[in-house]
Amino acid sequence: MNVTRIFIVDDHPMIIExxxxxxxxxxxxxxAGFAMNAASCLAYFVNNTVDVVLMDINLPDKSGIxxxxxxxEKHPSINILAISSFNQGTYVKSMMEQGASGYIFKNVTRExxxxxxxxxxxxxxxxxxxxxxxxxxxxQRMERLPVLTRREKEVLHLIAEGLTNIQIADKLFVSQSxxxxxxxxxxxxxxxxxxxxxxxxxxxxGLIRL
Amino acid sequence: MNVTRIFIVDDHPMIIExxxxxxxxxxxxxxAGFAMNAASCLAYFVNNTVDVVLMDINLPDKSGIxxxxxxxEKHPSINILAISSFNQGTYVKSMMEQGASGYIFKNVTRExxxxxxxxxxxxxxxxxxxxxxxxxxxxQRMERLPVLTRREKEVLHLIAEGLTNIQIADKLFVSQSxxxxxxxxxxxxxxxxxxxxxxxxxxxxGLIRL
DNA sequence: ATGAAAATCCCCGTTTCAGGGGAGGAGAGC
DNA sequence: GCTCTCCTCCCCTGAAACGGGGATTTTCAT
Numbered sequence: 001m002n003v004t005r006i007f008i009v010d011d012h013p014m015i016i017e018x019x020x021x022x023x024x025x026x027x028x029x030x031x032a033g034f035a036m037n038a039a040s041c042l043a044y045f046v047n048n049t050v051d052v053v054l055m056d057i058n059l060p061d062k063s064g065i066x067x068x069x070x071x072x073e074k075h076p077s078i079n080i081l082a083i084s085s086f087n088q089g090t091y092v093k094s095m096m097e098q099g100a101s102g103y104i105f106k107n108v109t110r111e112x113x114x115x116x117x118x119x120x121x122x123x124x125x126x127x128x129x130x131x132x133x134x135x136x137x138x139x140q141r142m143e144r145l146p147v148l149t150r151r152e153k154e155v156l157h158l159i160a161e162g163l164t165n166i167q168i169a170d171k172l173f174v175s176q177s178x179x180x181x182x183x184x185x186x187x188x189x190x191x192x193x194x195x196x197x198x199x200x201x202x203x204x205x206g207l208i209r210l
Numbered sequence: 211m212n213v214t215r216i217f218i219v220d221d222h223p224m225i226i227e228x229x230x231x232x233x234x235x236x237x238x239x240x241x242a243g244f245a246m247n248a249a250s251c252l253a254y255f256v257n258n259t260v261d262v263v264l265m266d267i268n269l270p271d272k273s274g275i276x277x278x279x280x281x282x283e284k285h286p287s288i289n290i291l292a293i294s295s296f297n298q299g300t301y302v303k304s305m306m307e308q309g310a311s312g313y314i315f316k317n318v319t320r321e322x323x324x325x326x327x328x329x330x331x332x333x334x335x336x337x338x339x340x341x342x343x344x345x346x347x348x349x350q351r352m353e354r355l356p357v358l359t360r361r362e363k364e365v366l367h368l369i370a371e372g373l374t375n376i377q378i379a380d381k382l383f384v385s386q387s388x389x390x391x392x393x394x395x396x397x398x399x400x401x402x403x404x405x406x407x408x409x410x411x412x413x414x415x416g417l418i419r420l
Numbered sequence: 421a422t423g424a425a426a427a428t429c430c431c432c433g434t435t436t437c438a439g440g441g442g443a444g445g446a447g448a449g450c
Numbered sequence: 451g452c453t454c455t456c457c458t459c460c461c462c463t464g465a466a467a468c469g470g471g472g473a474t475t476t477t478c479a480t
Contacts, residue, residue, distance in 0.1 A: 012317045018228030085295050107222045162407025177459050197372025199409035204420050387429050
């Protein structure tokens, strides 16, 4: 059996050291290199390749989601294992959609970590328990959330800015009645009865970013 | 010069490994032990002591802020160096107030990490650049935020729950006019003109937790 | 005890929001 | 062609929120 060569992309020296230490004790795995941002990661892969890339979601210069897509486009044979501190299902879902082969949280044990790396290296998928759970949660959340139309989202964001219906109407060059209607649909669709509850619901469900 | 003995409290095996690896290469520092939750940390210090505790802010069973206070109460001579992934000034401020001697983010370099440990070990304070910046930001934010009275906060949270003034009045056993007044003061103090803007401001400034 | 701040309540009037209904046109898809 | 959704606009009514006063009592620290 061949040695699995891996590459780490993470901007935390501690994490790089930690992963390196975990890997060092595994005979079948070898650390080929590391990068602390997306740019130098891409630079590395111009002239090199590896079996598995361990990729943090939060990089200083680019989101891990974008980097994942780019890397997969140029080097489809590389298997990407995403690593994140946050158990936000939306990240898990996005990364897997962008071609990642696995997703683990930073609180995994050494055993689980090694298992994840070897599984991904063999071309299979690996999600640790929490990641899988978070992704299923996210999918269910997306399904049971009512679909807002383009205009409704637009109005929603302007409401969140503190504009009144008249001001919104003015901004979108439509009549007040129109905004009135959109606002009514928003309340009806999301099942709330006033502006405060609307705001709360939307912030909690990621319909509004702060 | 004596050897500095340190203890790690963090629920991420990767971080523990990383820190251990960084420390191992320093002759003057020795890893005495580690814990992955607050309970086993406290258990360790019943019969042992160290010079420096490296403490994560987010622990599974207790917040690092609470653990920091408890540890400082029982063992005032131990110097605590807080370590966190998040650059939220409010955490930095709280930890320093609870007796921590230093605060660094997990993206510090090895050199900075070692410097932080030795500085804290010698009884001095250490804040890395971002942590200091975040704390000053937080202090300024607190200062320029208007002071809300007990009742105003109470009303604010009920508004955020989606209750109308009448419902709030009913809940607090006061008249509608009273809630009307409180609501007016909230808008005036926070400098906003309607409920949506009120919600946005409060969520952004941590006056409301989701 | 005495002053300041907070909490309580009320008046007025205006604006905005909420809820019900309906209706026409534009566009996408079948 | 037809249907369906979305966007647009209108009517009406009542409720809630906003804005500007003013006033009384409680509370609390000096």
